[in-house]
Amino acid sequence: MKSYYIYILHCADGSYYIGVTNNVDRRLYEHQNGLVANCYTYYRRPVLLRYVEEYSDINEAIAREKQLKRWTLRKKEVLIAGDGDRLCQYAKPAK
Numbered sequence: 001m002k003s004y005y006i007y008i009l010h011c012a013d014g015s016y017y018i019g020v021t022n023n024v025d026r027r028l029y030e031h032q033n034g035l036v037a038n039c040y041t042y043y044r045r046p047v048l049l050r051y052v053e054e055y056s057d058i059n060e061a062i063a064r065e066k067q068l069k070r071w072t073l074r075k076k077e078v079l080i081a082g083d084g085d086r087l088c089q090y091a092k093p094a095k
Contacts, residue, residue: 004061006068008051008080011044016076020065024052051080 005024009017009031017040021027028049031041041047055061068076075090 001056004055004058006053006055006061006065007049008068008076009041009047010050010080011041011047013044015044016050016073017041017044017047018065018068018076020058020061024049 002022004020004022006018006020007024007027009019009028011017017031019027028047030036031039031047032045034042034045036042053061053064055064068079071079072090075087078086078090
């Protein structure tokens with residue numbers, strides 16, 4: 001069975017890049033070495049791989065990528081830190 005991954009890169013400018021791939025090592029190499037000139041990370045190198053999730057269905061991986069791209073910077077950082085309690089806190093509507 002083929003695996004697909006969503007990944008989060010921390011860019012040199014402090015921003016995050018979220019993508020989908022079927023080979024994290026290859027894609028990280030491409031980002032790190034600027035092999036795709038029109039990629040978001042091209043002028044934001046070096047990048048650091050901070051987070052990965054694995055999926056067996058490409059459609060699920062793409063849906064998760066889209067979901068994470070809508071998240072705030074703080075919520076992404078909480079996910080990367082693996083702090084499930086705080087992640088739930090940020091998922092609740094503000095009062």
